[in-house]
Amino acid sequence: MRLKNRHVLGWLEASPLALVLLLFLVAPIVMIVIVSFWGATEFSIYPAFQFDNYEFLFGSPVTYRVFLATLKYAFITWALTLAIGFTVAYFLAFHVRSLTMQIALFLVCTIPFWTSNIIRMISWIPFLGRNGIANQTLISWGVIDEPLEWLLYSDFAVILAFVHLYTLFMVVPIFNTMMRIDKSLLEAARDNGASGLQTLVHVILPLTKPGIMIGTIFVVTLVMGDFITVRFMSGSQRANVGRLISNDIGLLQYPSAAATAVVLLCTVLIVIAILLRFVNIRKEL
Amino acid sequence: MERRPRSFYVLAAFFALFVLFLYGPILTIGILSFQGPQGGLTFPMNGVSLHWFRDLFQEQAVGDIWGAFRRSFALGLMVMATTVVVSVMAGLAFRKRFAGSALLFYAAITSLVIPSILISLGVGLIFNQLGLKIHWATSGFGSQLTWTLPFGLLIMFAVFNRFDKSYEEAARDQGATSWQTIRFVVLPIIAPSLIGVALFGFTLSYDEFARTLLTAGSYNTLPLEIFGMTTNVTTPVIYALGTLTTLFSFAIIAACLLGVWILGKRRARLGSDAGKGV
Amino acid sequence: MAILAKPKVGYSRRSLLKAGGAAIAASTLPAPMLWAQDTKDIVLRQFGTGVSNLNDVANKVKEDLGFTLEMTALDSDSVTQRAATQPDSFDIADIEYWICKKVWPTGNLQAMDVSRIANYDKIVGIFKDGKLTPDSEIAQGTAPHTVGFIPEPGATTFADEQTNWMTLIPTIYNADTLGIRPDLIGRPIESWAELLNPEFQGKASILDISSIGIMDMAMVCEAMGEIQYGDKGNMTREEIDATMAIFTEAKQNGQFRAFWKTFDESVNLMASGEVVIQSMWSPAITAVKSRGIPCVYQPLKEGYRSWGGGIGLSQSLSGMELDAAYEYINWYLSGWVGGYVMRQGYYSAVPETSKEFMSENEWGYWFEGKEATDVITSPTGDELAQAGEVRDGGSFEERMGSVACWNAVMDENQYMVRKWNEFIAA
Numbered sequence: 001m002r003l004k005n006r007h008v009l010g011w012l013e014a015s016p017l018a019l020v021l022l023l024f025l026v027a028p029i030v031m032i033v034i035v036s037f038w039g040a041t042e043f044s045i046y047p048a049f050q051f052d053n054y055e056f057l058f059g060s061p062v063t064y065r066v067f068l069a070t071l072k073y074a075f076i077t078w079a080l081t082l083a084i085g086f087t088v089a090y091f092l093a094f095h096v097r098s099l100t101m102q103i104a105l106f107l108v109c110t111i112p113f114w115t116s117n118i119i120r121m122i123s124w125i126p127f128l129g130r131n132g133i134a135n136q137t138l139i140s141w142g143v144i145d146e147p148l149e150w151l152l153y154s155d156f157a158v159i160l161a162f163v164h165l166y167t168l169f170m171v172v173p174i175f176n177t178m179m180r181i182d183k184s185l186l187e188a189a190r191d192n193g194a195s196g197l198q199t200l201v202h203v204i205l206p207l208t209k210p211g212i213m214i215g216t217i218f219v220v221t222l223v224m225g226d227f228i229t230v231r232f233m234s235g236s237q238r239a240n241v242g243r244l245i246s247n248d249i250g251l252l253q254y255p256s257a258a259a260t261a262v263v264l265l266c267t268v269l270i271v272i273a274i275l276l277r278f279v280n281i282r283k284e285l
Numbered sequence: 286m287e288r289r290p291r292s293f294y295v296l297a298a299f300f301a302l303f304v305l306f307l308y309g310p311i312l313t314i315g316i317l318s319f320q321g322p323q324g325g326l327t328f329p330m331n332g333v334s335l336h337w338f339r340d341l342f343q344e345q346a347v348g349d350i351w352g353a354f355r356r357s358f359a360l361g362l363m364v365m366a367t368t369v370v371v372s373v374m375a376g377l378a379f380r381k382r383f384a385g386s387a388l389l390f391y392a393a394i395t396s397l398v399i400p401s402i403l404i405s406l407g408v409g410l411i412f413n414q415l416g417l418k419i420h421w422a423t424s425g426f427g428s429q430l431t432w433t434l435p436f437g438l439l440i441m442f443a444v445f446n447r448f449d450k451s452y453e454e455a456a457r458d459q460g461a462t463s464w465q466t467i468r469f470v471v472l473p474i475i476a477p478s479l480i481g482v483a484l485f486g487f488t489l490s491y492d493e494f495a496r497t498l499l500t501a502g503s504y505n506t507l508p509l510e511i512f513g514m515t516t517n518v519t520t521p522v523i524y525a526l527g528t529l530t531t532l533f534s535f536a537i538i539a540a541c542l543l544g545v546w547i548l549g550k551r552r553a554r555l556g557s558d559a560g561k562g563v
Numbered sequence: 564m565a566i567l568a569k570p571k572v573g574y575s576r577r578s579l580l581k582a583g584g585a586a587i588a589a590s591t592l593p594a595p596m597l598w599a600q601d602t603k604d605i606v607l608r609q610f611g612t613g614v615s616n617l618n619d620v621a622n623k624v625k626e627d628l629g630f631t632l633e634m635t636a637l638d639s640d641s642v643t644q645r646a647a648t649q650p651d652s653f654d655i656a657d658i659e660y661w662i663c664k665k666v667w668p669t670g671n672l673q674a675m676d677v678s679r680i681a682n683y684d685k686i687v688g689i690f691k692d693g694k695l696t697p698d699s700e701i702a703q704g705t706a707p708h709t710v711g712f713i714p715e716p717g718a719t720t721f722a723d724e725q726t727n728w729m730t731l732i733p734t735i736y737n738a739d740t741l742g743i744r745p746d747l748i749g750r751p752i753e754s755w756a757e758l759l760n761p762e763f764q765g766k767a768s769i770l771d772i773s774s775i776g777i778m779d780m781a782m783v784c785e786a787m788g789e790i791q792y793g794d795k796g797n798m799t800r801e802e803i804d805a806t807m808a809i810f811t812e813a814k815q816n817g818q819f820r821a822f823w824k825t826f827d828e829s830v831n832l833m834a835s836g837e838v839v840i841q842s843m844w845s846p847a848i849t850a851v852k853s854r855g856i857p858c859v860y861q862p863l864k865e866g867y868r869s870w871g872g873g874i875g876l877s878q879s880l881s882g883m884e885l886d887a888a889y890e891y892i893n894w895y896l897s898g899w900v901g902g903y904v905m906r907q908g909y910y911s912a913v914p915e916t917s918k919e920f921m922s923e924n925e926w927g928y929w930f931e932g933k934e935a936t937d938v939i940t941s942p943t944g945d946e947l948a949q950a951g952e953v954r955d956g957g958s959f960e961e962r963m964g965s966v967a968c969w970n971a972v973m974d975e976n977q978y979m980v981r982k983w984n985e986f987i988a989a
Contacts, residue, residue: 006381006382006383007381007383009378009383010378010379010381010382010383010384010386011378011383011385012378013374013375013377013378013381014374014375014378014379014383014389016370016371016374016375017371017372017374017389017393017434017438018389018392020371020430020431020434021389021392021393021431021434023427024404024408024427024428024431025392025395025396025399025404026392027407027411028403028404028406028407028408028410028411029399029403029407031410031411031414032403032406032407032410035410084303087296087299087300088299088300088303090296091296091297091300092300095289095292095293095296095297105300108304109303109304109307111535111538112308112311114492114534114535114537114538115311115492115530115531115534116492116507116508116511116527116530116531116534117492117494118494118508118511118512118515119311119314119511119526119527119530119531120310120311122314122515122527123310123313123314123524123527125326125327126313126314126317126326126327127309127310127313129327131327132327133313164306164307164310167303167307196290196292221397221398221399221400224400225399225400225401225402225403225495226400227402227495228495228512232515242400245402245403245406246402249402249406249499254406254410257406258406261400261402261403261406264400264403265399265400265403268398268400269395269398272394272398276394281394281439282390282442282446283446
């Protein structure tokens with residue numbers, strides 16, 4: 001009786017969440033899968049069961065290039081955010097000694113996260129432009145004679161913006177796991193003659209892995225699903241899958257957008273499934 | 286006091302650079318928003334003035350910033366309230382390890398990792414095919430919840446992972462019903478974390494762009510309006526807007542921190558009131 | 564003064580917006596009301612590109628006609644999408660003629676009774692029989708008159724000649740060409756082919772709106788002598804492939820700095836010096852110039868690529884709202900708006916009436932291609948030209964007389980759109 005009660009009560013309490021996810025997550029995914037087999041005219045879509053959209057998608061060399069570019073963005077951004085995020089978290093967790101100071105510095109890192117992404121993104125443009133601050137400064141220092149063209153509207157600009165926007169998603173979970181590491185472990189390592197580097201590699205790094213994984217999941221999915229950063233920072237010169245989808249949406253080619261979306265979703269879910277094998281999110285929070 | 290190792294200074298310098306990297310661009314547009322009336326979107330500064338802030342409060346050639354702000358604020362509050370209530374309920378549910386909880390958990394994770402544009406597209410398509418009108422308060426609201434609820438849920442996990450069950454057991458031993466236990470024991474203890482959930486709910490909604498893009502209907506929310514402005518505005522008024530929204534976000538955070546601080550003070554003064562209400 | 568007066572207008576407009584929803588619901592009730600009172604409550608929802616969806620127009624409508632015009636500005640693709648798929652979301656569609664060709668068959672728009680349009684006779688010939696003067700040749704592409712009329716109300720196909728049923732009431736139009744920064748280029752530019760000249764590598768731009776961009780591309784490819792089109796306005800698949808191949812190669816060689824989607828983006832690209840030659844629209848040139856940056860709307864020997872916009876009525880408009888919409892249209896053609904857009908560098912569909920709302924100097928400069936006798940200012944008061952300067956390209960007849968093609972929707976449009984998407988992603 002009590003056992004049954006537990007399940008019923010559990011479902012009752014979880015039902016609002018389940019309902020929202022059913023209506024606004026599961027149903028849209030189902031809809032996208034269905035529509036990916038539909039046909040489109042110039043301004044409307046009609047029910048059908050055809051593979052045209054997938055044929056066109058997989059038949060175009062551009063698709064493969066764009067998927068590759070998406071993975072490239074995800075990988076480079078991941079590597080950079082991990083390096084920066086780990087270093088920052090390590091500094092906060094092990095080199096800052098008072099808790100108040102730790103919290104204060106941590107807040108300093110998180111505050112920009114609460115402001116508009118689009119504003120943060122476009123704020124790079126006056127900085128990086130051909131006549132922007134960066135170029136003018138470098139020229140006035142005599143480092144370069146000609147403005148650097150690749151600062152803006154390039155892969156560099158795209159990745160810079162990604163790192164700027166998403167490093168925090170790496171810092172927070174890594175910092176969180178580091179704070180839970182028992183300090184006596186580090187002392188034990190030192191007492192046994194481990195150098196700072198050895199402690200880092202053999203003690204801290206393995207213990208921080210869950211945080212790294214959670215951060216990785218955030219960064220990888222955010223970058224893979226992005227479509228707006230790439231548009232702004234590359235001046236529409238580069239593309240990732242999100243942009244492929246948003247272009248199709250703009251041109252009213254919903255079934256084609258849906259087909260691309262299905263492939264993207266599968267890619268993301270496979271990546272996440274692999275990552276989840278390394279970490280039990282619920283335990284690590 | 287132990288001497289700082291050399292690595293400390295290297296790391297501290299790295300940290301300082303990182304902070305500069307985070308704040309630099311925001312400062313740039315903060316400065317540029319004080320451009321003179323003839324100034325453009327880029328340096329050099331063409332005089333210093335409050336012109337563009339004044340301009341912001343007047344009607345723009347296209348669009349309606351303040352209407353968008355009001356909508357975003359209202360939507361943020363709606364999402365915030367819903368997120369807090371639904372996450373707490375779900376958090377309580379997951380402690381019971383009910384049948385199917387793993388499935389629901391993975392659904393929530395999917396909701397978190399799914400590319401936002403898919404939600405936008407899918408919800409837009411459903412409303413379109415059902416002949417319903419998309420509106421920021423219906424389709425937009427639902428789409429944003431798919432983003433805020435998983436965050437709320439994860440925070441609740443973190444909270445309950447650290448939750449000492451003995452308080453509840455004590456309450457139950459003294460004859461409290463399960464509702465009384467939740468109302469007078471659990472909720473007061475987790476209250477500060479709920480402020481965190483609320484803060485997340487509000488700011489995630491207030492800044493949400495991709496999931497609202499195709500689901501907001503005729504009236505723009507603020508991020509959509511800002512997005513529109515990046516393509517429709519050629520003056521520093523957009524920077525003035527950026528500066529103001531940033532300050533607004535800061536104000537919200539400050540209010541929340543103040544809330545947590547006051548709660549902490551009260552608690553310290555009264556001692557833990559957990560269980561006392563029974 | 565203006566600073567004090569303006570917010571009031573904004574405020575009253577917004578508070579009326581709020582009342583707007585209620586007003587629509589109320590006016591569908593058959594309760595008899597006084598006309599004067601109703602007019603105040605009527606809200607017409609107009610959407611279109613930022614080009615003509617100006618809040619100034621809405622304010623003037625409120626002032627002159629008494630009812631409220633709600634404006635939503637979107638980019639061209641979103642405009643098409645909304646007109647085609649969300650007929651309930653608007654009362655008045657401010658669209659381009661090529662969009663009309665796509666959208667009309669959906670039946671979301673209703674034809675307008677020409678006999679209710681007071682200034683119909685004064686509308687320029689381009690929108691009626693397609694000819695600027697009786698001996699003009701009609702350019703390639705979706706020329707406005709080909710999609711301007713339908714044989715009878717409810718028809719989803721277009722009529723070959725003028726009828727009593729108009730699809731769109733022409734509002735503004737222009738002849739487009741490349742915009743350049745003469746100070747950064749330093750030599751004369753005469754041909755569309757210059758857009759792909761390696762000299763401007765990393766400093767060129769083109770617009771990312773397929774139906775317009777493809778025509779700019781075609782002008783360039785033809786000028787380069789790379790492709791001879793049968794009809795630029797209706798390309799074959801092979802022609803589309805060949806055009807895209809040339810531009811994809813240029814893109815991969817780093818010819819383009821960026822693509823733009825709304826005209827303000829083109830302003831920013833040009834004004835910041837990121838780009839020195841690009842496809843551009845007239846008010847964008849105006850905006851760059853008003854910052855004191857030299858910018859020329861360069862006439863080219865191959866001719867102009869032209870476009871036209873018009874307003875259409877939603878199928879769901881009826882009764883008092885429909886009457887108000889006709890009133891709005893007649894007001895639109897009566898000159899105030901015409902004068903306003905002409906001072907931005909566009910043309911009014913009824914130049915005669917606009918003349919009354921412009922000074923002699925303005926009319927001479929913008930329309931007749933004469934030397935300015937005094938300072939020319941934009942509608943917002945920025946100085947655009949000094950006395951003695953002449954408009955790029957000259958008079959109305961010179962500019963609209965050398966149109967080489969119109970923005971177009973082709974038979975192979977869907978194929979083109981997919982190829983375009985590939986080009987953007989390539």
